[in-house]
Amino acid sequence: MSGEGKRRHGDRGDAGQGEGLVLGIDCSTTACKAIVWDGRGRVVSEGRASIGLTNPEPDAWEQDAERWWEATLEATRQAVERLGEGNAWRVRAMGITHQRETFVVTDAEGKPLHPALVWMDARCRPEVAEAIAALGETRLHTVTGKPPCTTPSLYKLLFLLRRGAPSLGAQRPRVLDVHALLSWRLTGRLATSLASADPLGLVDMEARDFSPEILALAGLSRAQLPVLCAPGEVIGGLMEAAAGALGLPAGLPVVAGAGDGQAAALGAGLSGPGAAYLNLGTAIVSGVVSSAYRIDRAFRTMVAATPGAYLLETDLKGGTFTLTWLVERLLGRSASEVGGTLSALEQVARGLPPGADGLLLVPYWNGVMNPYWDDDASGVMVGWHGAHAPAHVYRATLEGIAMEQRLHTEAVEAASGPIGELLVMGGGSRSDLWCQILADVTGKPVVRTGATEASSLGAGMLAAWASGMFPDLGAAVGAMSARGATFSPGAQQGIYDRLYREVYAGLYPALAGSLKRLAALRAEARGGLAGKAVR
Structure with missing residues (x-):
């Protein structure tokens, strides 16, 4: 791993501990959020720009990678302008966090050669099987920390270069995660954070460097990949052209951050064992910090944003994505109506009994990772009767995700030790109803973090440490994180416990x-339709 970038722990100028501002860039699945934080973890200003997502065919999810850069420019300009004229100099560093497993292939100058493949893209099932045949499931898990499935970029990349756009392979393209593309355009240096490259599935987790064995499987060389930097390392200074476009000073330190999940753990104030963070976002991601490298089918192992540590992480790909699906695909509302429709559904759902009047949902809208690792899994909803309405589906979705989280949390506890509380953040955490359901279903206190945008805050914490605002990362986390409302298990815990044990746990x-056979028949039917179209 590169030692070119350096942390600047002693470079404080005339500022005292915690003084100054930092910028956290969160380039997520649907938007880029640029938030300026002060040394107490308070939002000073912010900007936001949307990022489109396309679904050109079943299982295909793509983006225009140029939009990552455009949205970063737009959101950052908004945040800087809202600081007020002449205040950009107060920003001491910027850190980056982003959607994980999403990548783009580019030419030598960084121009995208193909739409970016997003983490939800699942066209690579045959490539997962081929990789298992080549190296073995155990070896892939041991090296990368992740049981083979369609989520890590490795298998999507194999699909792209072998079936999706095989002509790209001859061009020996660069392979960039979101962090790498942004840091290259900001600093001119092709580099990314180790905690950003790790989700690609190309990293040897114990060596904390790209794996020659996995690169050989993918047909890649080191020259096609970015330099790896430790989280909190200064990648470089902001180039003049980028600085002018952003409204920030040239030379501003750009700090290696982490993927959104690892950054969220920092933003939640998670620094050791005994608690888990829980991000209620497009995906539902939870994790606990581990000082040692360990693997288990109960979780996937990630490089933590905390120096030298790992994150034992669970991931449900059908999170708030499933709620958006309900509004847009099932109820036929436009994207602009999603927020208002969900608020109306929640108002009605509050008055429904636990168990959504007999409706139970298994939220595998995008397959299932831990603990089953089954890409052929699909969503299940049972218990329908004629009195059910959209609000019942809404409540069943909240409850089904909560029950799946209990399954995840108990499996992680069995492998790594007890979890006393869940530190919750993300857009879904704004729902009091969902937080209470989570507490009742899991039987654990659910503590709302002080910052809903915990991923951006985590990137800001790394930037604050790197710029010398704090003597170490622990001090930055302690000063900038906060706790909000606590939701304790209540009177409905008993009925939820029975629903979980007697119905949910055995349903999938x-x-x-049957779901596997259904997936095979689905693929066969698609193939038949495609054949008719050709003829």
């Missing part, structure tokens, strides 16, 4: 064989 295992 009972249906797994």
Whole structure:
């Protein structure tokens, strides 16, 4: 791993501990959020720009990678302008966080050669099987920390270069995660954070560097990949052209951050064992910090944003994505109506009984990772009757995700030790109803973090440490994180416990064989339609 970038722990100028401002860039799945934080973790200003997502065919999810850069420019300009004229100099560093497993292939100058493949893209099922045949499931898990499935970029990349756009392979393209593309355009240096490259599935987790064995499987060389920097390392200074476009001073330190999940753990104030962060976002991601490298099918292992540590992480790909699906695809509302429709559904759902009047949902809208690692899994909803309405589906979705989280949390506890509380953040955490359901279903206190945008805050913490605002990362986390409302398990815990044990826990295992056959028939039917179209 590169030692070119240096942290600037002693470079404080005339500022005292915690003084100054930092910028956290969060380039997520649907938007880029640029938030300026002060040394107490308070939002000073912010900007936001949307990022489009396309679904050109079943299982295909793509983006225009140029939009990552355009949205970063737009959001950052908004945040800087809202600081007020002449105040940009107060920003001492900027850190980056982003959607993970999403990548783009570019030419030598960084021009995208193909739309970026987003983390939800699942066209690579055959490539998962081929990689297992080549190296073995155990070896892939041991090296990368992740059981083979369609989520890590490795298998999407194999699909792209072998079936999706095989002509790209001859061009020996560069392979960039979101962080790498942004840091290259900001600083002129092709580099990314180790905690950003790790989700690609190309990193040897114990060596904390790209794996020659996995690169050989993918047909890649080191020259096609960015330099790796430790989280909190200064990648470089902001180039003049980029500085002018952003409204920030040239030379401003650009700090290696982490993927959104690892950054969220920092933003939640998670620094050791005994608690887990829980991000209620497009995906539902939870994790606990581990000082040692360990693997288990109960979780995937990530490089933590905390120096030298790992994050044992669970991931449900059908999070608030499932709620958006309900509004847009099932109810036929436009994207601009999503927020208002969800608020109206929640108002009605509050008055429904636990268990959504007999409706139960298994939220595998995008397959299932831990603990089953089944890309053929699909969503299940049972218990329908004629009195059910959209609000019942809404409540069943909140409850189904909460029950899945209990499954995840108990599996992680069995492998790594007890979890006393869940530190919750993300857009879904604004819902009091959902937070209370989570507490009742899991039987654990759910503590709302002080910052809803915990990923951006985590990137800001790394920037604050790197710029010398704090003597170490622990001091930055302690000063900038906060706790909000606590939701304790209540009177409905008993009925939820029975629903979980007597129905939910056994539902997917009972249906797994049928779901796999259904997935095979789905693929066969698609193939038949495609054949007719050709003829």
